[in-house]
Amino acid sequence: MRNDLPALIIIDMQEAMANPAAGQRNNPDAAERIARLLGAWRAADAPVIHVRHISRTPGSLFWPGQPGVQFQEALAPLPHEHVVEKNVPDAFIRSGLERWLHARGIERLVLVGVSTNNSVEGSARSAGNLGFDTTVVADACFAFAGTDYAGQARSADEVHAMALANLDGEYATVSDSASVLHCLFDAT
Template sequence: MRTDLPALIIIDMQKAMANPAAGERNNPQAGSRIADLLAAWRAVDAPVVHVRHMSRTPGSLFWPGQPGAEFQDALLPLAREHVVEKNVPDAFIHSGLERWLRVRGITRIVMAGVSTNNSVEGSARSAGNLGFDTTVVADACFAFACTDYAGQARSAADVHAMALANLDGEYATIGDSAGVLRALAGAT
């Protein structure tokens, strides 16, 4: 594994996230963008981390043993890739992820996955606060529509854009998959 390259961290790309019951989402191409990133990282033997949410709420689609808790077939981890299980949105909390990265001397990370305003944003905030050089790949993440605190319905695109704005420059750099793939190719 080439630890001189950034680690790709794929967050919560589980079968439940593809369930139409999850609601209106943006970036329908996000899954294929993540697959492109994953293929590129594998081709150069760069570090890959797959994060899986395992709910503590009985009946949740993410409850251990439920089909929704399993990784999406197109993004299944290889035996050499690290898998992190989490019980809260932030992939760094009680997971050993920070230690895994530090032991390997990895200081740069690229994040993709779902949902932009929840697990991706929470994880990217921690990564930035912990001193990792973090890039969030905007077109390889997606969010779901929701109602804000004031009762205003917000589209998935609005939720996604606001989460990225919350991160940009403060905790992470926001990029797109084409730029991230060019940077990876230039570093190898």
Template sequence: MPLPALLLIDMQNGMADPAAGDRNNPMAEDNMAALLAAWRAADAPVVHVRHISRTPGSPFWPGQPGVEFQPRFEPLTHAHVVEKNVPDCFINTGLERWLHVRGITRLVIVGVSTNNSVESSARTAGNLGFATQVVADATFAFARRDYAGNARSADDVHAMALSNLDGEYAQVLDTAAVLAQLEEDRAKLSR
């Protein structure tokens, strides 16, 4: 059985712009970088997901600096890159087929934002039958108002999104647990 694929969602320059709003998990990028380094060291599959906006003027519009990957998450030449136009990285991208062709049945999802692209992609992954894990401390969200108009902190938004996923569509873990599991998987493959 192959190692799980790491899906690194929307780690683009536009997400690092302070204008994006108040966010949580200030160590999320460091945790993502640690996971990416571990996946690369294990020669495990990595998928870099990039949002390409359909809205002119968006920081994620083609040709804008915001659409480019943040330097520490720049894909290596052999990494798979998925470009999406909606939050869900499975919609109109060929990602599901790419995973199936390689026999990949397990996914580890990190990136931004927890309640948007991460949550929608994890829901689809779970519904498609992939054993999916979302790394709580390697994702982050932004503060926003709820439907009733109440201000919700980034921590609240993040926690609710993870709650929506855990046990239904995905297993929610932290970076340390996922790194330990990757080492166990590598040890099993080497036997």
């Protein structure tokens, strides 16, 4: 594994996210973009980390033993790739992720996955606060429609865009998959 390249962190790309019960989402091609990034990381022998959410709420699509907990087949980890399990949105909380990265001298991170305004945003905020050089790939993440604090319905695109705006320049750099791939191949 080449620790001089950024680690690709794939957040919560589990079967539950493909379930219509999860809600109306944006970026329908996000999984294909994540798969393309994953293929490039594997070809470059760069570090890959898969984050899996395990809920503590009975009845959740992410409750242990439910089919929704499994990784989506096209994005499933290889035996040598690191898997992190989390119980809260932030992949750094009580998971050992920070320690794992530091032990390998990894300082640059590329985050993809779901949902932009929850687990991706929470993890990117921690990564930035912990001093990691963090990139969030906007077109390889997605969000779900929701209602804001004032009771206004917001589309998945609006939720996604606001989460990216919260991160860009403060905790992370927001980029797109083509640019990230270009930078990765320039470094190899």
